[in-house]
Amino acid sequence: MKAVIIGAGLGGLLSGAKLSGAGYDVQVYERLPFTGGRFTNLGYKGFQLSTGALHMIPHGARGPLASLLRELGADVTIIPSKPMAVIRNEKGNDINFHDFRKELSFTKRVKLGTVLAYSLKFKPDNEISFRDWVLKYFEDEFLLKLADSFCGWALSLRAADVPAMEVLEIIDNMYRYKGPGIPLGGCRAVTDALSEVIRSNGGKIHTKSCVGRIIVDGDRTTGVIVDGKKASADIVISNIGHIETSRMYDCMDQDYLAKTRKTRPSQGIKICLSSDEPLLGHSGALFTPYTRRINGINEVTNADPSLAPEGKHLIMSHQTTLSGNACLEINLGLSDLKMLFPDKNFEVLMVQSYSGGWPVNRVSSGSDRGNMTPVSNLYIVGDGAKGKGGIEVEGVALGVMNTMKVLLEKTG
Numbered sequence: 001m002k003a004v005i006i007g008a009g010l011g012g013l014l015s016g017a018k019l020s021g022a023g024y025d026v027q028v029y030e031r032l033p034f035t036g037g038r039f040t041n042l043g044y045k046g047f048q049l050s051t052g053a054l055h056m057i058p059h060g061a062r063g064p065l066a067s068l069l070r071e072l073g074a075d076v077t078i079i080p081s082k083p084m085a086v087i088r089n090e091k092g093n094d095i096n097f098h099d100f101r102k103e104l105s106f107t108k109r110v111k112l113g114t115v116l117a118y119s120l121k122f123k124p125d126n127e128i129s130f131r132d133w134v135l136k137y138f139e140d141e142f143l144l145k146l147a148d149s150f151c152g153w154a155l156s157l158r159a160a161d162v163p164a165m166e167v168l169e170i171i172d173n174m175y176r177y178k179g180p181g182i183p184l185g186g187c188r189a190v191t192d193a194l195s196e197v198i199r200s201n202g203g204k205i206h207t208k209s210c211v212g213r214i215i216v217d218g219d220r221t222t223g224v225i226v227d228g229k230k231a232s233a234d235i236v237i238s239n240i241g242h243i244e245t246s247r248m249y250d251c252m253d254q255d256y257l258a259k260t261r262k263t264r265p266s267q268g269i270k271i272c273l274s275s276d277e278p279l280l281g282h283s284g285a286l287f288t289p290y291t292r293r294i295n296g297i298n299e300v301t302n303a304d305p306s307l308a309p310e311g312k313h314l315i316m317s318h319q320t321t322l323s324g325n326a327c328l329e330i331n332l333g334l335s336d337l338k339m340l341f342p343d344k345n346f347e348v349l350m351v352q353s354y355s356g357g358w359p360v361n362r363v364s365s366g367s368d369r370g371n372m373t374p375v376s377n378l379y380i381v382g383d384g385a386k387g388k389g390g391i392e393v394e395g396v397a398l399g400v401m402n403t404m405k406v407l408l409e410k411t412g
């Protein structure tokens with residue numbers, strides 16, 4: 001059986017590794033000169049910056065991505081973040097994430113325990129946003145700001161733009177799998193290890209190869225057109241989301257098209273800093289609820305010093321984009337950083353803005369549309385089709401697992 005994969009991002013590579021291991025003849029086509037998509041490294045002045053992600057795996061060595069990597073034989077070491085996260089409170093003090101309740105009155109603390117335990121068991125109706133859910137029970141300024149900081153850092157969304165059900169599912173998973181981790185060698189270590197698995201299973205990865213068209217005959221695809229030539233396939237897996245994929249063939253299913261066009265990407269800005277001294281001093285995330293734009297920051301060199309030149313630290317901040325004015329958003333982010341670290345010397349290495357065809361997430365969390373398409377042997381993987389409650393690359397892994405289960409059951 002021949003499988004063609006469009007795109008060598010994390011979703012495409014996980015699928016390629018699984019299918020090549022199951023005996024498929026796998027051909028991966030990637031339009032760029034490198035593999036890994038938004039989950040690989042960019043070498044710059046001796047720093048390992050990234051094409052997208054903040055070098056963090058949300059559920060660390062015990063999460064869905066880590067267990068899929070182990071199953072596929074991809075050799076990746078994930079270093080646990082310690083502590084999981086820290087919050088900079090209104091007074092400028094850093095408190096452990098697990099102690100956030102101490103910022104609340106006694107009554108709210110007790111109520112939070114009960115409401116959270118109940119809501120994690122019986123998830124609320126999908127209609128209510130996380131912000132409205134917090135407001136409904138607490139009307140607390142600190143909790144609202146923390147909700148925005150958490151959603152901005154973890155999902156590049158405001159709490160008002162993500163369903164409470166999805167965030168509670170994510171919180172549930174945070175408790176289940178424990179905290180995040182940093183892959184030794186950064187994002188690239190993960191995607192390179194998967195490329196290695198595909199090649200060792202006999203699969204091929206073709207870079208600088210842009211797929212222009214998916215050939216559909218009736219309700220089945222028979223292959224793709226790559227740089228003007230046909231590559232035939234028994235199944236096609238697309239790593240570029242439902243919307244972009246549907247533009248590659250004459251899709252007649254109006255209901256499917258209407259639903260996928262309703263989905264929106266999440267957008268954001270990452271600022272990469274260099275410093276001689278640590279700005280955070282730990283390998284977890286720092287949530288910053290009292291800034292104007294920055295939602296969170298990490299300092300990955302506390303886990304893996306090889307991500308920066310000797311004696312330097314690599315610090316990355318992330319903020320969701322709140323207006324259409326990228327310059328304004330970036331300037332507000334830069335002034336937040338000066339406010340957060342007033343006495344520290346740091347250099348801005350790079351500012352990266354993510355939207356359109358290179359977003360933070362192709363489909364914002366909570367509005368994913370599953371992995372199936374109207375074409376019976378065409379599937380979607382990646383962060384345009386994440387699994388339920390799956391944050392970022394954990395969602396990519398869950399989506400790939402769902403797809404592989406259905407596909408391998410169908411094809412035997």
Ligand SMILES: Cc1cc2nc3c(=O)[nH]c(=O)nc-3n(C[C@H](O)[C@H](O)[C@H](O)COP(=O)(O)OP(=O)(O)OC[C@H]3O[C@@H](n4cnc5c(N)ncnc54)[C@H](O)[C@@H]3O)c2cc1C
Nearest residue numbers: 007009010011031037038052053054211360382383392393
């Ligand atoms: C600023 C930022 C911070 C993030 N931080 C984190 C984090 O810390 N942790 C985390 O878990 N996640 C994080 N993410 C999200 C994570 O990076 C993405 O969810 C993940 O990398 C998406 O992988 P993918 O396989 O879905 O897509 P992609 O990586 O986009 O892969 C798709 C590939 O398809 C290729 N392609 C497109 N069109 C064609 C075509 N026609 N023919 C051939 N190839 C094509 C593209 O070039 C690309 O390589 C972050 C993202 C951003 C932007």
